[in-house]
Amino acid sequence: MNSMSKTLATVTVVFILVVGGLVAYVTINRWHESEMDRGRKQAQDECLEVIHKMEDDLADLQAQLETERQIRPGEEDFPTVFGTPTLGYAADDQPADCAKVEGQLNAFFNYLDSRPYLASKNIDGGSAGFLRTCATLLVADPPVNIAELNNLFRLVKNVTHFYRVLGKDRLLLAKEILTAEERIIEPALAVVYARLVECGKPLPGDAQPISIERVYDYAGYFLNTLGGRSYLLRRESKLRMLVNYYAILIIDRANDEKFNQYGIDLRPYIDYLFYDVSNQKGLSYRERYLTRLTALRDKYM
Template sequence: MDKSAKIIVALVVIAVSAFFIYSKMVGWHKAKLETAVNKEKQIWQDKADKLEQAITNLEQELTAVKSPKVPEEKLEEIFGAQQQKETETPSNREIISAPTKPADFADIERRITAFFAYLDDQPYVQSHEFGKGTYHEYQITMGKLSSKLPIISGEMNSLYNMVRNVAHFYRIMGKDRVLLTKQILQNESEVIESVMKTFYQWFTMEDGGQSTLKGRPTLKEMYEYAGYVLNTLGGRSYLLRRSPKVRTLTTYYCVLILDKANEEELNSKGIDIRPYIKASLMEINSQLGLIYQEEYLIKLDELIRKYYSS
């Protein structure tokens, strides 16, 4: 065999060997790659399964929060035995077809009386040692708040006015009554929505001359405080210190009061209700756990049509 043939044979052998080695390497690498990919797929599948389970759990929790149930026993303890309908979230049909407030003013006052009696039995209330009970303290508080109204316009004209407005409730109500109010909001947070609704009904419903309780503010007084809460630094600073639910509901009822003031031509400060309607709508929409959320949204939608279509 001549030299050229030997070289060709050697090259062929080298090429075949190289191909064989390459094939082995590719096969080995492919196997390793497939193993790594499968392992990575399994890891991500496990993560996806866990994430899916977490989403399912969150959806269940969200459903529970969006369909809140106030303990029936708690409502009966506070208002008496005629509260069963408040233990479940009303459907849209029920809200639309049912009246937004009870027809019987006497029943509202019975509930108010029962609420104060309930408070008198609570240890955190008894620790304040109010000799004549919470209803008596409530009357004193309403008298003070009605006689010394907050500043709505001109709050920023001086530092003195601003400081007085920020501390308005503390100055007028006194330390003990402010502390008790905070404790009520904290300890009765579970039913505070029903309590606030009942008091708003009591404040605004026509009594037909059958009112037996004292302490209902006039629409003018409610307008002054609604304007304070919605339209001043002092009022907004008060809201920011409250829980999201109380803040949302307070804003909502202040909007309703401002609407009533417009109807009665009592908006002496010329407060524009429109931005507060939209702000309240956003808050109600985003606030979880409201029993009457759909009712609030329906009312706010009515106000939007009323004030934005004209």
């Protein structure tokens, strides 16, 4: 092969290599850009997915907060329902302001009587008369707290206690009130408890207060019997928690006054309720409950 042919062959080879290199560069560059685009799109899709999930979580949180706001009594409710700007709880080691409690309870009954669903029923004595009648019937026929499981008839009586003692119509009306007034049931129970237990005063219209021993019967029933516990398990969790809380306070008071005749041990109920309150949403006085339960836990260690 002469020199011209060798030069031409060399140029051809170099040209092919250059062209091949350019083609390879362009191909690799396009592949790289394609991979980069795919990576960017994947990252963008993942970011959008995270953003959508955060938006959904935020919407769920807003809905939850709105639900709690609707259940939780607002400051604007207190003057209308209880006649005072706030309930104004005293410290746990201070006696209740019984004059204030009386005014709050009377205001609460006036509020209930103004509600259309009750006003239309023409209840004798209004809401206060209804509660007084229910209390009289329940005190006259307390539930069984001892040897409940030794007799089937006794167990059935305990399970059906409220239906048997109050009757269908009163029970349905009580359920209607609890449902309609769910937003204020927490402070309402606090006022009723303060009136009956802390102040030891009768219900409006009654001459004599309800005996603490009879209140104790029902505290023991809810905490310590199958009939009482099965009744609470059919109720909404917030109401169940509140009933258990005040039942514990009543048994604690019975211990202090030496008439815990059924020997109810509060320790397991305090521990369970502490967990229940910690996880219960929509409570206005959660911290107060937890503080009180912590003090009781320390007391009975």
